[in-house]
Amino acid sequence: MNRKIAILGGGNLGQSIALGLESTGEYKQGDIMVTRRKLHGVEELQQKGIHVSTDNVEAVTKSTLIFLCVQPKQLHSLLDEVKAVLNAQQHVLISTITGVAIEEIEAKVGDNFPVIRAMPNTAIAIRESMTCMATRKASKAQLESVKAIFDVMGRSLVIEEELMAAATVLGASGIAFALRFIRAAAQGGIEMGFDADEAQAIAMQTCRGAASLLIQSGRHPEAEIDRVTTPRGCTIAGLNEMEHNGLSSALIKGIVASHKKIANIKKQVS
Numbered sequence: 632m633n634r635k636i637a638i639l640g641g642g643n644l645g646q647s648i649a650l651g652l653e654s655t656g657e658y659k660q661g662d663i664m665v666t667r668r669k670l671h672g673v674e675e676l677q678q679k680g681i682h683v684s685t686d687n688v689e690a691v692t693k694s695t696l697i698f699l700c701v702q703p704k705q706l707h708s709l710l711d712e713v714k715a716v717l718n719a720q721q722h723v724l725i726s727t728i729t730g731v732a733i734e735e736i737e738a739k740v741g742d743n744f745p746v747i748r749a750m751p752n753t754a755i756a757i758r759e760s761m762t763c764m765a766t767r768k769a770s771k772a773q774l775e776s777v778k779a780i781f782d783v784m785g786r787s788l789v790i791e792e793e794l795m796a797a798a799t800v801l802g803a804s805g806i807a808f809a810l811r812f813i814r815a816a817a818q819g820g821i822e823m824g825f826d827a828d829e830a831q832a833i834a835m836q837t838c839r840g841a842a843s844l845l846i847q848s849g850r851h852p853e854a855e856i857d858r859v860t861t862p863r864g865c866t867i868a869g870l871n872e873m874e875h876n877g878l879s880s881a882l883i884k885g886i887v888a889s890h891k892k893i894a895n896i897k898k899q900v901s
Contacts, residue, residue: 634662637690639709640700641667641683644727646676647756648698651784653679654758664690691716696777699726699736703896706731710739719744723773727751729799730896733767733792745769747777748795751785752803760785761805763798800889808885813838 636652638645649665652658660680666687667673673683684690691697691713701709706728717724717740724746726736733746740746747769751762762781766774766789774789781787790798813834820830844855860867 634658634696635694636663636696636698637687637694638663638665638698638700639687639690639713640698640702640705641665641673641676642700642702643753644751644755645698645700646673647753648700648727648751648784649676649681650679651755651758651760652780653681654756655783657783664694666690687713688716691722695722696780697722697724699724699728701728703728703731706736707739710736714740717744723747723769723777725749725777729803730796730893733765737768743768745773747774748792749777749781750795750799750803751781752806754806755781755784758784761802762787763790763795763802764788765790765792765795767792796890796893799893800886804886804889808882809838 634657636658638649641649645665645667649663652663661682664682664684665673665676666684668685670683670685676683687709697713697717699706699709719741722745724736724740724744726733726746726748727750729750731748733748736746737744745766745768747764747766749762749764751760754760755762760781762785764774764778764781764787769777778787778789788798813831816834816837817827817830820833821827825833841855844850845852848855856870860870
């Protein structure tokens with residue numbers, strides 16, 4: 632398969648994907664093209680030899696894997712623009728667009744077109760993304776080829792399309808939720824006497840260690856919590872105070888609220 636990749640939409644996620652791809656060392660200069668309506672704010676891409684253009688048609692013509700990374704309200708005009716040069720035998724469409732079903736894309740480009748929905752997160756820029764994928768018509772070989780790309784930039788999971796909204800919240804929005812926890816933990820550290828930089832460094836590495844423990848051990852979070860808590864200790868006192876103030880409940884409610892919001896995104900922009 633031709634390894635040339637077009638990323639249509641050079642916003643935060645599109646740029647993150649491009650940087651992640653470039654960092655693998657598996658792509659030559661010119662193999663990755665990012666399109667954007669205005670070519671400002673893409674200096675980092677250009678410095679790394681990633682071609683940036685305003686020409687979506689040229690990008691599609693020169694590529695095989697086409698990432699759709701625009702806002703939902705921009706999708707239909709984008710597909711209208713490039714439809715004439717799309718070829719179901721040559722191209723695979725990979726949509727990262729929140730709230731847009733595969734069926735809606737197929738309605739614009741043809742129901743025999745291989746379309747894969749993928750939801751990475753911005754950690755893809757440093758090859759630490761969690762990416763969930765779903766498809767209806769892509770072949771096993773096409774799906775495995777795209778999955779292999781995402782696996783090099785983190786971890787990926789193939790799921791049913793009906794779970795893509797939930798994957799968006801848990802994996803993509805989840806980055807923001809985790810970062811807010813780190814910020815809050817650092818603020819607590821400052822109140823206890825650490826300088827801001829020190830508090831943030833401790834909070835960041837502690838969260839990294841917690842996730843790594845689960846990834847490497849495969850254990851349930853509560854099993855690792857039990858290894859830290861001791862009778863009448865400071866850890867259980869802190870955990871209980873957080874739970875009394877609704878830590879778990881607030882997180883769950885926030886995740887569910889984000890999930891409900893996705894259902895309204897298309898209504899708001901249509």
